[in-house]
Amino acid sequence: MKHIIGHKNPDTDTICSALVYQDFLTQKGISAKAFALGPLNKETKFVFEKFGVPEPEQITELPKGTEIILLDHNEEGQSIDNIKDLDIVEIIDHHKVKIETDKPISIYIEPLGSSCSIIAKKYLGLGDLSDVKLSKINASLLIAGIISDTLFFRSPTTTQTDKDLVEKLNEIAEIEDLEKFSLEMFNAKSDLGDMPIEEIIKLDYKIFEFAGNKYGIGVMETTNKDYGLNRKDEITEKLKEIKTKDGLKAVFFSIVDILNEASYTLTSGNEEAELFTKIFGAVEKEGSLFVDKLVSTKKQIVPRFQENLMQN
Amino acid sequence: MKHIIGHKNPDTDTICSALVYQDFLTQKGISAKAFALGPLNKETKFVFEKFGVPEPEQITELPKGTEIILLDHNEEGQSIDNIKDLDIVEIIDHHKVKIETDKPISIYIEPLGSSCSIIAKKYLGLGDLSDVKLSKINASLLIAGIISDTLFFRSPTTTQTDKDLVEKLNEIAEIEDLEKFSLEMFNAKSDLGDMPIEEIIKLDYKIFEFAGNKYGIGVMETTNKDYGLNRKDEITEKLKEIKTKDGLKAVFFSIVDILNEASYTLTSGNEEAELFTKIFGAVEKEGSLFVDKLVSTKKQIVPRFQENLMQN
Numbered sequence: 036m037k038h039i040i041g042h043k044n045p046d047t048d049t050i051c052s053a054l055v056y057q058d059f060l061t062q063k064g065i066s067a068k069a070f071a072l073g074p075l076n077k078e079t080k081f082v083f084e085k086f087g088v089p090e091p092e093q094i095t096e097l098p099k100g101t102e103i104i105l106l107d108h109n110e111e112g113q114s115i116d117n118i119k120d121l122d123i124v125e126i127i128d129h130h131k132v133k134i135e136t137d138k139p140i141s142i143y144i145e146p147l148g149s150s151c152s153i154i155a156k157k158y159l160g161l162g163d164l165s166d167v168k169l170s171k172i173n174a175s176l177l178i179a180g181i182i183s184d185t186l187f188f189r190s191p192t193t194t195q196t197d198k199d200l201v202e203k204l205n206e207i208a209e210i211e212d213l214e215k216f217s218l219e220m221f222n223a224k225s226d227l228g229d230m231p232i233e234e235i236i237k238l239d240y241k242i243f244e245f246a247g248n249k250y251g252i253g254v255m256e257t258t259n260k261d262y263g264l265n266r267k268d269e270i271t272e273k274l275k276e277i278k279t280k281d282g283l284k285a286v287f288f289s290i291v292d293i294l295n296e297a298s299y300t301l302t303s304g305n306e307e308a309e310l311f312t313k314i315f316g317a318v319e320k321e322g323s324l325f326v327d328k329l330v331s332t333k334k335q336i337v338p339r340f341q342e343n344l345m346q347n
Numbered sequence: 348m349k350h351i352i353g354h355k356n357p358d359t360d361t362i363c364s365a366l367v368y369q370d371f372l373t374q375k376g377i378s379a380k381a382f383a384l385g386p387l388n389k390e391t392k393f394v395f396e397k398f399g400v401p402e403p404e405q406i407t408e409l410p411k412g413t414e415i416i417l418l419d420h421n422e423e424g425q426s427i428d429n430i431k432d433l434d435i436v437e438i439i440d441h442h443k444v445k446i447e448t449d450k451p452i453s454i455y456i457e458p459l460g461s462s463c464s465i466i467a468k469k470y471l472g473l474g475d476l477s478d479v480k481l482s483k484i485n486a487s488l489l490i491a492g493i494i495s496d497t498l499f500f501r502s503p504t505t506t507q508t509d510k511d512l513v514e515k516l517n518e519i520a521e522i523e524d525l526e527k528f529s530l531e532m533f534n535a536k537s538d539l540g541d542m543p544i545e546e547i548i549k550l551d552y553k554i555f556e557f558a559g560n561k562y563g564i565g566v567m568e569t570t571n572k573d574y575g576l577n578r579k580d581e582i583t584e585k586l587k588e589i590k591t592k593d594g595l596k597a598v599f600f601s602i603v604d605i606l607n608e609a610s611y612t613l614t615s616g617n618e619e620a621e622l623f624t625k626i627f628g629a630v631e632k633e634g635s636l637f638v639d640k641l642v643s644t645k646k647q648i649v650p651r652f653q654e655n656l657m658q659n
Contacts, residue, residue, distance in 0.1 A: 132454060135445045137653055139458035139645070142444060146451035333451070341449055 037067040037124060038101055040094075040115055042108035044239060045071050047079045047183035047220070049107035051176040052150035054091055056106060056127065059157055062167045067104070070094045072115055076238060081223035082179040086172050097121055107150035109134050109142075113241060127153055129192075130333060148190065148197035151180030155200045174208035179220065186256065186293045187217035192334045218258070221293050225257040232266065232273045236288050243337060245344035248284035251277060251303075252340070254332050256291045260299055263290035264321050267301055274303035287311060290323070291330050298330060299323035314343045349379040349436060350413055352406075352427055354420035356551060357383050359391045359495035359532070361419035363488040364462035366403055368418060368439065371469055374479045379416070382406045384427055388550060393535035394491040398484050409433055419462035421446050421454075425553060439465055441504075442645060460502065460509035463492030467512045486520035491532065498568065498605045499529035504646045530570070533605050537569040544578065544585045548600050555649060557656035560596035563589060563615075564652070566644050568603045572611055575602035576633050579613055586615035599623060602635070603642050610642060611635035626655045 039057055041049030053069035060067040071091045075083065083090055096117045097103065103115070104125040109132050111118050125141040126134065129150050134142065145153050155177045158169040181201055185193040201213070210216050227235055240253035251274075255263050263270065274286040285307035289300040300315075301323055302308045308324060311317055315336075317324035329335055351369055353361030365381035372379035383403045387395065395402055408429045409415065415427070416437040421444050423430050437453040438446065441462055446454065457465050467489045470481040493513055497505040513525070522528050539547055552565035563586075567575050575582065586598040597619035601612040612627075613635055614620045620636060623629055629636035641647055 129451055131448045131451050133447045136443045138650060139441055139443050139456065141458060142454055142456035144451065144454035146453060338450060 036102070037065065037104050038097055039067055039069040039104045039106055040072060041069075041106045042113045043072045044237060044241075045073055045075060045079065046239060047076070047082055048149045048151055048180040050075060050079050050091065051082070051180035051183075052127070052154045053106040054088070055151070055173045055176055056104070056154050056157075058170070058173055059154065059167060068092075069106075076224065077226055078183060078220050078224035081220060082176065085219075086175050088172060088176065109144070129153060131337075146192075146194070148188075148193045149181045149184035151177040151184070152194075152197050152200050155181070155204055156196075159200065159203050169204075169207055171207055171209065174204045175210060178204050178208050178210060178213070178216075182213070182217045182220060183224075186221075186296075186330060187214070189293065189296055190331045190334070191328075192331050221256070221258045225259050225262055227262055232269050233277070235263070235266075236270065236273060236277065236286075239332070241332075242281070242283070243340070245341055248344070249282065250340065250344075251281065251283050251286035252332060252336060253286070253288045254291055254336070255288070256293050256330075258292075258294055260290050260292045264299060264323060267322050270301050271303075274301060278303040285310065287336075289329070289332075289336065293330070296330055297325065297327045299325055314339055348414070349377065349416050350409055351379055351381040351416045351418055352384060353381075353418045354425040355384045356549060356553075357385055357387060357391065358551060359388070359394055360461045360463055360492040362387060362391050362403065363394070363492035364439070364466045365418040366400070367463070367466050367485045367488055368416070368469075370482070370485055371466065371479060380404075381418075388536060389538055390495060390532050390536035393532060394488065397531075398487050400484060400488065421456070441465060443649075458504075458506070460500075460505045461493045461496035463489040463496070464506075464509050464512050467493070467516055468508075471512065471515050481516075481519055483519055483521065486516045487522060490516050490520050490522060490525070490528075494525070494529045494532060495536075498533075498608075498642060499526070501605065501608055502643045502646070503640075504643050533568070533570045537571050537574055539574055544581045545589070547575070547578075548582065548585060548589065548598075551644070553644075554593070554595070555652070557653055560656070561594065562652065562656075563593065563595050563598035564644060564648060565598070565600040566603055566648070567600070568605050568642075570604075570606055572602050572604045576611060576635060579634050582613050583615070586613060590615040597622065599648075601641070601644075601648065605642070608642055609637065609639045611637055626651055 039053045041053045050071055057067050057069040069091045071093050075090055099120040101121050102124045103121045106127050109126050109128045127143050129147050132144055178201055181197055185197055236253045238255055243250050274288055278286045286303040287300055289298045291298045302311055311324055315326045317326045351365045353365045362383055369379050369381040381403050383405050411432040412434055414434045414436045418439050421438050421440045439455050441459050444456055490513055493509055497509055548565045550567055555562050586600055590598045598615040599612055601610045603610045614623055623636055627638045629638045
């Protein structure tokens with residue numbers, strides 16, 4: 036059986052794309068099952084409760100030699116702990132890639148707004164697969180993944196294809212008010228309750244290496260930026276702690292105001308604050324580094340860091 | 348305009364897949380043109396003459412910043428000389444991969460027998476693209492590429508999909524006797540005339556790195572193994588010369604008898620002959636290292652070298 040796994044710190048797109056791809060392969064007669072590499076976030080839980088879908092099983096390791104399909108990621112550091120023991124047979128993703136294999140495998144990467152968009156194309160785009168049916172629930176999950184990753188088309192990663200796919204998918208899903216649905220999702224994601232600071236920072240957090248140095252980059256997408264800004268002192272302290280503990284050059288944490296399309300960034304020190312200000316043209320606002328229209332880690336934050344830090 | 352380029356030492360699959368993909372993109376309203384990174388081999392020339400297709404323009408460099416699509420390869424060393432100055436926007440291939448990008452791009456890799464199979468699927472598999480028409484000539488070129496890379500289904504790289512695609516393609520191409528056509532292709536490839544020894548060795552030749560050492564691996568696919576074996580002394584001398592000149596650990600040259608599905612390998616020295624014998628269980632025959640059923644560089648020769656040399 037093929038094990039379909041999304042990335043660590045699972046988000047709505049990684050979970051929904053993996054789960055619906057399980058259905059796609061099963062319908063094609065291929066034995067496959069989707070797993071999560073950790074607990075679902077509140078947005079994803081909201082989506083699963085709304086459509087009455089059971090959550091995928093959580094795992095952290097798999098037996099040696101297990102066949103795995105990587106969904107919504109392609110780099111080992113973002114994947115299952117013992118990936119080196121496993122047999123990667125397929126990769127489906129929409130991020131930049133760093134892949135090396137010792138044999139030809141299936142790889143499908145497309146620069147769309149979400150991995151759910153790619154899975155949706157598999158159902159909707161292929162005329163010779165009329166035996167593969169997309170259920171109302173699976174169409175709904177795919178819409179949720181696309182809305183989540185594109186911030187309902189606000190992110191600069193959004194393509195026309197993503198919009199077209201949501202329109203087509205909603206002919207099946209029949210979600211009455213997509214705008215309302217997206218707000219419910221974002222509000223669910225924004226409600227952090229009494230979540231510990233480190234968990235907030237690591238909600239959507241990855242370590243990147245530029246020119247030999249490691250940088251921690253975390254993002255919190257929210258409809259209420261004050262959930263983050265009200266705790267900025269605690270967050271800044273924790274960023275400093277993470278920097279030391281993990282041997283990083285710097286840690287950045289951006290609070291992304293989804294609805295107003297802007298971000299408020301906190302950093303692990305003065306030097307990194309200066310660096311961030313220089314690279315992104317940030318201005319000080321509410322005790323943080325404000326940048327208008329900066330909302331996407333993938334398309335804006337990481338590439339600009341890479342571009343600037345690689346040159347030095 | 349997007350420049351579609353196959354790999355160096357172009358073969359029938361790399362040229363035909365690039366050329367037909369040009370047609371596919373053009374029909375989709377995307378400006379694109381296919382180029383060759385060197386002269387066509389005799390098999391490819393035979394195919395182009397048979398179907399009255401003009402040869403693609405040859406290039407070795409492109410202006411800085413040009414958008415390129417890599418067809419039938421993904422590693423920089425196998426690509427256009429100044430690839431580091433160019434903007435790779437898409438990769439279509441069926442080989443093992445080693446890819447690193449700084450942004451999300453389109454990547455479609457599928458472990459089929461040829462890159463032409465992947466292009467064929469783009470025409471035949473997509474119901475929503477009924478506006479994209481596959482011409483009789485383009486169907487013929489795709490069949491030629493599949494036959495060439497799979498040795499007309501003899502190679503262990505062949506999949507059921509490759510066979511199904513040729514059947515579907517031939518409904519359009521209407522090639523009367525595919526077996527006869529494949530023999531004509533292989534005979535054209537086998538006719539080396541008075542080609543200099545180094546050119547013969549480099550007909551299908553790549554440098555691979557295993558555990559820090561570089562190895563040259565060349566293959567000559569032929570319907571008449573004596574074209575190679577009759578010149579084995581000259582070839583062996585040249586392999587030794589290439590080894591020294593290019594600073595390689597070893598050079599291997601396999602004469603693959605396509606019709607009888609076996610190979611006769613010459614090497615650049617005794618030590619490498621022993622290594623080859625150990626890895627492949629070769630036996631001495633006609634002054635070369637004979638291995639039955641060893642025909643595929645990609646699926647057999649390179650992976651077994653890698654497996655054995657990486658451990659040491």
